[in-house]
Amino acid sequence: MKRYEQYIRKVVPYVPGEQPHFSDMIKLNTNENPYPPTPAVQEALQSQQGECMRLYPDPTAHQLNAAIAKAYHVEEEQVFTGVGSDDVLAMIFQTFFNSDMPILFPDITYAFYPVWCSLFRIPYEILPLNEKFEIVPEEYFRPNGGIVFPNPNAPTGIALPLSDIERILQHNAESIVVIDEAYVDFGAQSALPLLEKYENLIVVQTFSKSRSMAGERIGFAIASKKLIKVLHDVKYSFNSYTMNHSAIVTGAAAVADEAYLQKITAKIVSTRENTKKVLSGLGFVFPNSKSNFLFVTHPDLDAHALFKALREEHIFVRWFDMPRIRNYLRITIGTDAQMEKLFAFLQHYLDTQKK
Amino acid sequence: MKRYEQYIRKVVPYVPGEQPHFSDMIKLNTNENPYPPTPAVQEALQSQQGECMRLYPDPTAHQLNAAIAKAYHVEEEQVFTGVGSDDVLAMIFQTFFNSDMPILFPDITYAFYPVWCSLFRIPYEILPLNEKFEIVPEEYFRPNGGIVFPNPNAPTGIALPLSDIERILQHNAESIVVIDEAYVDFGAQSALPLLEKYENLIVVQTFSKSRSMAGERIGFAIASKKLIKVLHDVKYSFNSYTMNHSAIVTGAAAVADEAYLQKITAKIVSTRENTKKVLSGLGFVFPNSKSNFLFVTHPDLDAHALFKALREEHIFVRWFDMPRIRNYLRITIGTDAQMEKLFAFLQHYLDTQKK
Numbered sequence: 044m045k046r047y048e049q050y051i052r053k054v055v056p057y058v059p060g061e062q063p064h065f066s067d068m069i070k071l072n073t074n075e076n077p078y079p080p081t082p083a084v085q086e087a088l089q090s091q092q093g094e095c096m097r098l099y100p101d102p103t104a105h106q107l108n109a110a111i112a113k114a115y116h117v118e119e120e121q122v123f124t125g126v127g128s129d130d131v132l133a134m135i136f137q138t139f140f141n142s143d144m145p146i147l148f149p150d151i152t153y154a155f156y157p158v159w160c161s162l163f164r165i166p167y168e169i170l171p172l173n174e175k176f177e178i179v180p181e182e183y184f185r186p187n188g189g190i191v192f193p194n195p196n197a198p199t200g201i202a203l204p205l206s207d208i209e210r211i212l213q214h215n216a217e218s219i220v221v222i223d224e225a226y227v228d229f230g231a232q233s234a235l236p237l238l239e240k241y242e243n244l245i246v247v248q249t250f251s252k253s254r255s256m257a258g259e260r261i262g263f264a265i266a267s268k269k270l271i272k273v274l275h276d277v278k279y280s281f282n283s284y285t286m287n288h289s290a291i292v293t294g295a296a297a298v299a300d301e302a303y304l305q306k307i308t309a310k311i312v313s314t315r316e317n318t319k320k321v322l323s324g325l326g327f328v329f330p331n332s333k334s335n336f337l338f339v340t341h342p343d344l345d346a347h348a349l350f351k352a353l354r355e356e357h358i359f360v361r362w363f364d365m366p367r368i369r370n371y372l373r374i375t376i377g378t379d380a381q382m383e384k385l386f387a388f389l390q391h392y393l394d395t396q397k398k
Numbered sequence: 399m400k401r402y403e404q405y406i407r408k409v410v411p412y413v414p415g416e417q418p419h420f421s422d423m424i425k426l427n428t429n430e431n432p433y434p435p436t437p438a439v440q441e442a443l444q445s446q447q448g449e450c451m452r453l454y455p456d457p458t459a460h461q462l463n464a465a466i467a468k469a470y471h472v473e474e475e476q477v478f479t480g481v482g483s484d485d486v487l488a489m490i491f492q493t494f495f496n497s498d499m500p501i502l503f504p505d506i507t508y509a510f511y512p513v514w515c516s517l518f519r520i521p522y523e524i525l526p527l528n529e530k531f532e533i534v535p536e537e538y539f540r541p542n543g544g545i546v547f548p549n550p551n552a553p554t555g556i557a558l559p560l561s562d563i564e565r566i567l568q569h570n571a572e573s574i575v576v577i578d579e580a581y582v583d584f585g586a587q588s589a590l591p592l593l594e595k596y597e598n599l600i601v602v603q604t605f606s607k608s609r610s611m612a613g614e615r616i617g618f619a620i621a622s623k624k625l626i627k628v629l630h631d632v633k634y635s636f637n638s639y640t641m642n643h644s645a646i647v648t649g650a651a652a653v654a655d656e657a658y659l660q661k662i663t664a665k666i667v668s669t670r671e672n673t674k675k676v677l678s679g680l681g682f683v684f685p686n687s688k689s690n691f692l693f694v695t696h697p698d699l700d701a702h703a704l705f706k707a708l709r710e711e712h713i714f715v716r717w718f719d720m721p722r723i724r725n726y727l728r729i730t731i732g733t734d735a736q737m738e739k740l741f742a743f744l745q746h747y748l749d750t751q752k753k
Contacts, residue, residue, distance in 0.1 A: 046572035047598060050497040050543065051628050054635040062456060076452050085448035088644075093440035096648070097431050097610040101417060126481060129637050142405040158636050188405065217401035243402060255452040258643035273406050280409040281513050282484050288613035289443075289644030293451070 065357045069384055071375040072359040074197075074226075074336050076255035078310065078378075080293075081303040084256070087296035088289070095288055102283040103275075110295040111263055115235060120268040123275060124294070126285050128225055128249035128262030132191075133159050135245060135264065138277045139219040140165045142188030149178055151368060153193055153223065172199070176330050176338075180207045184214040193223040195231045198363065198373040200332025202231035212241045219270075221245045226334035228253035228308050229315070235265060242267045252335055253308050254297050261286075261294045311335050315376045321386050325393060336375045338368075343396065346370040356388055420712045424739055426730040427714040429552075429581075429691050431610035433665065433733075435648075436658040439611070442651035443644070450643055457638040458630075465650040466618055470590060475623040478630060479649070481640050483580055483604035483617030487546075488514050490600060490619065493632045494574040495520045497543030504533055506723060508548055508578065527554070531685050531693075535562045539569040548578040550586045553718065553728040555687025557586035567596045574625075576600045581689035583608035583663050584670070590620060597622045607690055608663050609652050616641075616649045666690050670731045676741050680748060691730045693723075698751065701725040711743055 063070065079085075104124050112119040125131035136159040140146050145168035148156045160167045170182040176199040183190055190211065195202040212220055222234045224246055234246050245266040250256035264274065278285070286294075315332065322329065322339060329339040340346060350362040350372055361373040376382070418425065434440075459479050467474040480486035491514040495501050500523035503511045515522045525537040531554045538545055545566065550557040567575055577589045579601055589601050600621040605611035619629065633640070641649075670687065677684065677694060684694040695701060705717040705727055716728040731737070 045598065047494065047497075047544070047574045050494065052493045052496055052632055054632050062454060070453075073454055075454065078452065079447075079449040080451050082448065084451060088446045088448060089444060091443045092434075093437065093443060094434040096435050096439060096613040097433065098425075099417060099428055099430065099606070099612040100615070126642070127637075127639055129639070133637065138407045139402065139405065141407055142402075155636065162636050189402070219402045243400065251454070257454040257639075258451040260455070260639060260642040277407050277409050281510065281517050282482075282488065284482055284484070284612075284615060287481070287615040287642065287645055289648075290642055293644075 068357040069381045070359050071377050072361045074375045075257050078307045080255040080297055081300040083296040083300050084293045087293045099284055100288045104286045104291050107291045107294045110298045114298045121265050121271055123264040123271050125262050127260040128247050131247055131262040131264050137163050138274055140189045144188035146189040147187045148191050153197055178203050180210050183211045187218055189219045191221040195226045195334040199330050199338050200334040201330045202333035205232040208234050219243050224248045229335045230333035259290045259293055261290050311376050314379050318382050336373050338371055338373050340371045346372050423712040424736045425714050426732050427716045429730045430612050433662045435610040435652055436655040438651040438655050439648045442648045455643045459641045459646050462646045462649045465653045469653045476620050476626055478619040478626050480617050482615040483602050486602055486617040486619050492518050493629055495544045499543035501544040502542045503546050508552055533558050535565050538566045544574045546576040550581045550689040554685050554693050555689040556685045557688035560587040563589050574598055579603045584690045585688035614645045614648050616645050666731050669734050673737050691728050693726055693728050695726045701727050
């Protein structure tokens with residue numbers, strides 16, 4: 044063994060999430076939006092000149108940040124953008140979570156929080172959701188080095204009321220509290236209105252879900268100017284140019300079309316509510332999701348067996364090999380037509396099982 | 399002061415490189431290519447459908463990596479791509495430089511090497527260039543935790559012959575040796591042919607210079623399958639989707655057009671050689687650059703004063719407030735027309751100084 048091999052960073056090898064490609068597939072496994080982005084994105088793509096590519100992109104991503112600021116009624120100095128909300132969240136962890144006290148997050152939540160803690164050597168404490176898979180605000184009233192959770196939480200889809208988020212903020216004036224709102228546009232209350240009162244709050248959102256832009260990798264944080272300035276300082280100190288020209292122009296175009304966002308999220312919410320009725324009728328049980336996915340279980344079915352049966356039919360959903368949730372499936376809300384195919388398969392599968 | 403403020407990461411605040419916008423400006427400050435990318439990039443931009451954006455990009459960036467592999471006659475498993483070569487280099491530092499022994503790099507070189515060392519807590523030792531600003535291979539024949547330098551070096555533009563790079567590799571079979579070839583296409587010898595013999599070699603290149611694609615943020619590493627697999631393992635472990643859809647499709651289009659690359663780099667080399675003659679005639683002194691910039695000084699001129707005088711004329715070049723090189727300017731090679739304007743100004747400036 045060469046000496047350099049001893050000094051290679053040790054990681055748990057990870058296979059990126061399945062991105063299957065079948066012409067007939069129904070892809071309900073990564074919470075993508077079944078509808079295309081606003082036509083304004085197509086126009087922005089077409090309007091790009093190869094000539095623009097020769098220059099470095101604007102390191103401040105001014106065009107994009109200004110468009111986000113306008114859409115969310117904040118100042119541009121309150122906006123930080125990154126290569127997907129993963130990049131934004133990782134930068135927040137690296138910038139703000141340097142205490143010896145553990146940061147707090149739920150046991151069932153976004154899988155990358157513990158990964159970034161390990162990467163940046165951040166101590167953390169996992170707080171269990173209650174038996175209904177809800178975040179218990181009182182659990183977060185303890186000394187900590189920071190707090191982070193998604194709202195709605197993933198993969199449960201359960202939203203915490205704004206009043207509970209405010210209680211957590213009231214008990215944590217000395218900590219940075221990060222609310223990861225990847226799925227907020229599908230029916231939860233955003234914590235953005237709390238920014239005026241709480242300088243320690245950071246709200247993170249993404250273009251990957253409600254804005255149908257997963258392919259362009261755009262996430263953002265909105266917080267006080269003070270915290271956003273620090274994030275920029277840290278980012279510029281080691282990587283000035285993260286947002287490419289295409290992401291800046293298409294992102295700016297996407298965020299300007301509020302009407303389209305309302306239209307497609309309303310469609311998805313409507314499909315979700317119908318899906319709840321149908322799946323209930325089939326005997327499935329699930330928390331009351333406010334996101335673009337349902338987290339379902341069935342008293343008579345083995346979730347992993349069902350997951351594999353769905354795969355056979357080229358219907359892709361997500362199964363987690365984790366304590367407490369091994370008998371659940373996370374199903375992204377697709378189009379009505381896609382969900383109808385899912386319902387038909389599930390009906391058939393249940394009939395077969397009963398024989 | 400709030401408690402969380404104590405735990406904010408301390409960085410040296412850094413202002414990203416000046417990206418001025420004047421219609422009449424001559425921008426010779428960030429080593430961008432004065433020519434647009436291949437028309438194939440324009441076609442790739444136009445061919446994108448907004449619809450593609452709704453899905454996550456391919457985390458393996460297969461289309462791009464395969465195109466790079468084909469262009470450089472290596473296997474796809476030998477290619478790692480990132481968001482600019484900064485992202486690739488940072489990932490290499492983080493993955494391979496975990497020894498307690500210092501990594502080695504020159505005193506006058508790319509400014510981000512010590513920054514990443516500080517970010518990832520990597521010990522380092524700075525080895526001075528000789529009085530001609532050349533890398534001295536023998537200096538690198540000492541115990542180390544890794545080696546990295548650009549070839550040609552920046553901001554000197556001096557290229558190290560392949561035989562010297564091979565000597566460094568021969569003396570460092572137990573270390574990872576990274577050759578940062580951002581500027582190699584302008585006349586230096588690439589270390590790629592040495593990959594067959596040295597499994598510890600990593601060659602890093604970028605689309606930002608010779609391929610006129612700074613705006614899309616595409617860098618890559620080529621090395622043994624073994625080292626590239628480890629890089630992918632580390633990357634996937636904490637951020638699976640870094641290359642967006644636009645970068646993947648435009649990058650693949652760009653790298654396939656070898657003839658265009660040859661054509662525009664030949665033009666830049668020709669302009670560079672002419673610039674050397676003219677600047678020599680004006681009394682400037684500089685190392686023999688093999689890159690797309692010259693690193694110049696003048697026995698009768700104060701570089702910082704000249705830098706400011708050029709700015710007044712909207713001619714932007716780069717001055718470094720650093721030991722040994724305070725009386726130098728780094729001037730990117732632009733078009734012939736841009737260089738003519740630079741020459742005219744310098745002639746006039748010298749005439750004025752002599753009065």
